[in-house]
Amino acid sequence: MRSGKIAPAYYIYGDEAYWHDRLISLLSDAFPDGTEHVSGDETTWQELQELLAQPSFFGPRLWVVRGAKHLFDQKPETWHISVAPGNCLLLSAITKNNPAPKALTQAISNAGGVVIKVAEPSWREAANWVRERLRSDGYTITRDAVETLILVAGRSIERLDKEIEKLELFVHPDNRITADHVLTVVAPDPQMNTFAFVDAVATRDRVKAFSEVEELVTRGVSPIFMIAVLGSHFGLMWRAKESSNKGITQDSLGKALGVHPYAARKALEQSRRWTFSQLEKAMRLLCHVDESLKTGKMDPVSSMDYVLVNLFA
Structure with a gap:
């Protein structure tokens, strides 16, 4: 996607909401004047197919379907997908397990689309993400602080991202985050705590x-x-x-x-x-x-x- 090549369709599922929002944001930036947001319980697969198959006279168009699980529950006769050049479909289902029928995921792959699974990261993955996220903003964090942050907030990237924003504001203008900062600022996750x-x-x-x-x-x-x-x-x-x-x-x-x-x-x-x-x-x-x-x-x-x-x- 960063190279400028966008697939005709994306299907993202998993309970890590951060990556759903991140993908939607990245694709929306690529379609600044032509992004439409709909809910899975407010449209049908047939309606989407008609919209996607028609070339847009107003430039490239992205269709974002949140809550796509409701769309999958409709069970149409066929999950065939056809996307006109310049159009793009993004289906988002924030669920732990994949709710889409195999016929749909196969149809997306056959059309040159991409199926993405996002789940809560491992401890190591979460720690690496925290360090990289802070490094990109010009901050450093001690090893004890990383461990404390994950122990207190959990491994959800969505939660970690929000807590990092609070930590950066708290330590500014300094750029080094310690375990004491984490214990002072970070709100504990009810389950992880x-x-x-x-x-x-x-x-x-x-x-x-x-x-x-x-x-x-x-x-x-x-x-x-x-x-x-x-x-x-x-x-x-x-x-x-x-x-x-x-x-x-x-x-x-x-x-x-x-x-x-x-x-x-x-x-x-x-x-x-x-x-x-x-x-x-x-x-x-x-x-x-x-x-x-x-x-x-x-x-x-x-x-x-x-x-x-x-x-x-």
Whole structure:
């Protein structure tokens, strides 16, 4: 696209909204006087086909269809696509899974179009994106600050982009961002901010753990989600403890566990507060509560109190 070559059709799906907006913006810039925005529930595939197949007398024209999933639900007889020279179609579906029928994606490919999947990036991808995003604006960020930013805000590029804008305004006219800046400015993601709760449990801070649970429940975070996060972390602490006993160094621990080095170091440090027997008991407890919640045998409101009382017993 940057080379000036634009495909006749684009279909982008995935739950990372930032890239949907980014692609729409880039294509709209290429069609400054001829961009039309429609919703998937306000048009039909037949209407779009008629518009796309007709050469425009007023110059190149881009048709952007947001909420394209509604369009796919119509199920026309055929998904044939024909785009007149100079026209372009962009279908956007912000969904985790691909809602388009195979016949449509095949038709887009046959017409010389492009199908793009965008999903939440890995930790490494998010960290690299943060550094590059700041570098392009003339800013630098410390390693600890990158780790803290992703831990607090999550890996969503859309959220990270908004938080970076706030950080740049906060540190200006300086151009170096530190972990202290992140902790001062960045708003925690309600789901990702369970790390404070997990830390409290992992470090056996009973008072803080109960306080964090109360705050998470107030924000609407489900007990099932909290149980899942705790279970994952206890499993990580077990593997970190086991790997350390086998002689794996801290420098190699992240690679051995398949997680970021920072998360590996932290899990190892916390695991020293627990014996293998205690870790096993905790994981069995979490599995039991998870199953009880999903089968309706336990009240969600009191489930986390039950978990914490037994973990700290």
